Amino acid sequence: MDNHPLICEKLDQAVTILQRLSIDAWLTFVRETVLTPDPSLNLIVGSEMVWQSAFIITRDGKRIAIVGLHDAENIRQIGGYTEVLTYVQGISDTLRKALLDINPSSLALNFSENDVAADGLGHGMMLLLRRYLKDTPLPDRFISSEKVIDALRGQKSPIEIERIKTAIATTQSIFKQVGELARPGMSELEIANYVHTRLIEKGLGTAWDWDYCPTISCGPDSPVGHAGPQAQYTVQPGTLIHMDFGVRENNYCADLQRVWYVQKPGEDAPPADLVSAFGSARKALLAGFNALRPGARGWEIDEAARSTLVAEGYPEYQHAFGHHVGQMAHDGATVLGPRWERYGDTPYGIIEAGNIFAIELGVVTEGYGYVGLEENVLVTENGAVWLSDPQEAPWLI
């Protein structure tokens, strides 16, 4: 798939964002990105850089790439850069000159305390950049580019929205196949292997680490969380199968959870207490969904869902209610989460139209296992709309 139209779309968007934020220039400084990728590169470059490379976007519309000689051809082919400068022995002279020509009053750089998606600049790279620019006024004008990157990643462009919808459709079709396959006695590992085989056939990747995507929990004893599927836990009548999964397709992800109840012989409906737990979780999820609208803060959405779940008599979930989905399952920027230390200031971010979130929560049920719900939604001017087909009751096996 040709990514150049998508990258050109995002480069245009970046200029608009710099204008809106009144930032003169945004510099993304990277090297050997196979080892230490910068999360923005897939949006504004689309290929790996080997030598030290700088991508400068300015408020007045310049898009300058400074790259090693051998990387230049790839950048030219994008068609979105106004200048592609090259070097062989060292980048510093060219970089210094380009930045001094622009002479920005503020220079947004790719580091951030709060947003991992905006923190691609290694600390060693920061030391190096300061050294390259010493004796210039530029280091005193460094600011974090997190607001630029948050907006650029967060506001999905038309091509991006289409790709995420495709990833969701594929993920949902695999959930359906799993439901048809799963039978008592089958292990978590067997189900995961089945899913991986489907992905290999389709030439697709997983939304996160292959070994932990899908994560599958069978029954009440299997550990919930980011653990890999285990051979010793199997599908058991009278318990749940819980699966957290998403495909990566054309470099965009889905991130969904589904729950099945494995009926015991003679049962013709899931147990009432399980149905009630599912209903409470769903009520809390809907409370968060209904709170999603442009202008709201991330933590407000979390609180709507969290307080509903607690009012239903369940303990608080120990994670955030929602996160952006895009090129990554956890796509950085604003988190729909509580104001806890580990979220930094990401829960204070403002929801914007064009954002796509995974929203999720769950409850642990005595004797059955984990009831986890997760859907993907798009924020529009009028509130959120579902991109996935929301699960309305435990699926039955």
Added chain:
Amino acid sequence: MDNHPLICEKLDQAVTILQRLSIDAWLTFVRETVLTPDPSLNLIVGSEMVWQSAFIITRDGKRIAIVGLHDAENIRQIGGYTEVLTYVQGISDTLRKALLDINPSSLALNFSENDVAADGLGHGMMLLLRRYLKDTPLPDRFISSEKVIDALRGQKSPIEIERIKTAIATTQSIFKQVGELARPGMSELEIANYVHTRLIEKGLGTAWDWDYCPTISCGPDSPVGHAGPQAQYTVQPGTLIHMDFGVRENNYCADLQRVWYVQKPGEDAPPADLVSAFGSARKALLAGFNALRPGARGWEIDEAARSTLVAEGYPEYQHAFGHHVGQMAHDGATVLGPRWERYGDTPYGIIEAGNIFAIELGVVTEGYGYVGLEENVLVTENGAVWLSDPQEAPWLI
């Protein structure tokens, strides 16, 4: 494949390295490593971390992991950590206490100006860590862990050497298949697609970015470097096919180059000037190979090869002669390269037994295309030994 024995092997090795370097403790501080991976994690952890996580290894043999609640089970399963501490809302209290208990006189941290493989700490993460540890003496004791990481990545363990040998064997078998397939008129893109199909069948990845691995140049007009294979350049009688390629197998890479000459009707040997150019390139490669021994500096190896090529009447190649190969095609640490700005101080590193390098150089030939040679070698106490079967003449099609 179970990576836990490999990780335990590397954790043991890390303790030995800290003792040798007289460094009290090494801290690797990371978050959401799918987005911003730390290159050391595959050596000492082996799975992605979602929340902020800290891995502390001490000179007296402690290996402490501090991770989010949901990541703990994966870490426990490794079996190599002496303590696995967990948190939910924020890591700072647990991290501060663990570090103050150790009270290291120097604390090696995962940042480096020179070595990208040792620069996994985002600048934002450094700011965060300083904030977590303010009012303690620890920030004044931060040092770069680049020497620790360089030694740990660079000295391949027995399991690592076996895996790299496997990747080389697979890569060589694919080169052989390409030689059997390639015919005049076939495009670079067709050859690359053929290679990718073989990889998909085998369930293997590429040593670098899929779209640029293999890189293939047909004839004198195709741009050499990191450009992707093009549909408009085709195999032409009387010119070269050059291919730079390596598979990633069990997470270890090969990185090799091979050259074919496409004979014209009636030709029964490659042209004499081409043979001569290949011979000069090979002579320079061997000069570097012969210089490789424990105790030498990286730049000395490069100089042996570079000066030989220049003495043969060719211009200097515009890259380094060699780089480590391991989990990455460019595996960080010491570079066998010239003392140019962009290599920082990596050419000053000292070669050690157990290092595995890709060594490479090439010459551009008038009318034929690029003659690039690249082999993979292991450094032993007695000098280098070939891991690949070195190409001794252009292969013929």
